[in-house]
Amino acid sequence: MNIEAIRAIYMFEMARFFRTYRQSLLAPVISTSLYFVVFGAAIGSQINQVEGVAYGAFIVPGLIMLSVMTQSTSNASFGIYFPKFTGSIYELLSAPVNFLEATVGYVGAAATKSLIIGLIILATSFAFVDVSIAHPLAMVAFLLLTCLSFALLGFIIGIWAGNFEQLQLIPMLIITPLVFLGGSFYSTTMLPPFWQAVTLLNPVHYLISGFRWAFYEQADVPVGISLLAIAAFTGACLAAIAWIFRTGWRIRS
Template identity: 75%
Template sequence: MNLAAVKAIYVSEMARFFRTLAQSFLSPVISTSLYFVVFGAAIGSRIDQVEGVAYGAFIVPGLVMLSVMTQAISNASFGIYFPKFIGTIYELLSAPVNFLEIVLGFVGAAATKALFIGVVILGTAALFVDLQILHPFAMMAFLVLTCTSFALFGFIIGIWAQNFEQLQLIPLLVVTPLVFLGGSFYSISMLPPVWQTITMFNPVVYLISGFRWAFFGIADVPVGLSLLAISGFTVLCLGAVWMIFRTGWRIRN
């Protein structure tokens, strides 16, 4: 393992993040505050509690998941796409580093940025609602796994994308709708039976449910199933990245 190469890629990606630290910090704070104004005040005044949890606190795990997933994807996809765009990817491929070291550098930096955003959102949410975490270690495990898996997914999108428009295609048209329809701001049990069955085919449901369980001890699906879902998605993304580097798909051509 060439740790010097991993560190060089990681530090380079994190330097780009620190150059826009104020923007990276203010954006989630403002967006989270707006969510609490809209959902917490407008809807929360009509929905007192959901499964025994105050509505303002109930939406916090969904807010964190929404931001963490989109940030992990966008940071990882842009991080690998930009070297492709300007041609420096060939210098990286010709260097004495293997695909695992490249992935660790890019994905590790993207996951770190998403984790930072998640922590900022949790801190901002604590200013609005009384937030208690029943299982802090499980919460961090779900958060780190989500950051890592979606950073891997974003890495794949960055390799697949052939222009800047395609970088935003899947996050905007696929991931964000799935998060909103995956129980981010409501419980699946509130839906009619037929829609509850349909919603179970949404993979994001399992992530949000497990993450919410870590906060309040309530879940729409079994926690073990949530953990299996996020672990399986991570392994699937790792396999896809391995195949990409093995074949050189959209990297060497």
């Protein structure tokens, strides 16, 4: 195991994050605050409660998930796409590094970044609404798993992408809609039965539901299923990455 390589990749990627801390940290805090102002204060005041939780507080888990998922994906995809774009990936390919080490380094750093962002948003939300966390350990576990699995997805996207447009395509066209439609800002029980059934096809729905359960013990789907869904998603991403490195798909000719 090339521990030094993992450390080097991880530190290098984290340095990129801290170099652009204004963009990396301030932007999610500002956009989250805006969500609280719009959904919490303006619209939320017109909505009584959702499943016994004040609307402003109800959206906190969804908001964190929204940021964490998009940040994990974009950080990890950028982290591996950028060396491909500049050509500096030659170094990784010629180094005594296997797929697991490279993945741990890049994905670990991307997941750490989005975890930091998630925790900052959580801290910010305490300033706006009354948040309670019923199962702190489960909350952290869900948060970690989400950071990790979406960073894995981002890593795959970064390897696949041939240009900047493709790099943005999946997060924009797939992840953001899935998060919005997965019940980040509403309980799916509010939907008509047909749309409730459709939502069950949305993998993100299970994560948001599980995460919200950790806060308010209120979930759209049983928490066990949520855990299973995220485990399956993580497993699928890992299998895809293992295949990519074995075949050299898109990175090694």
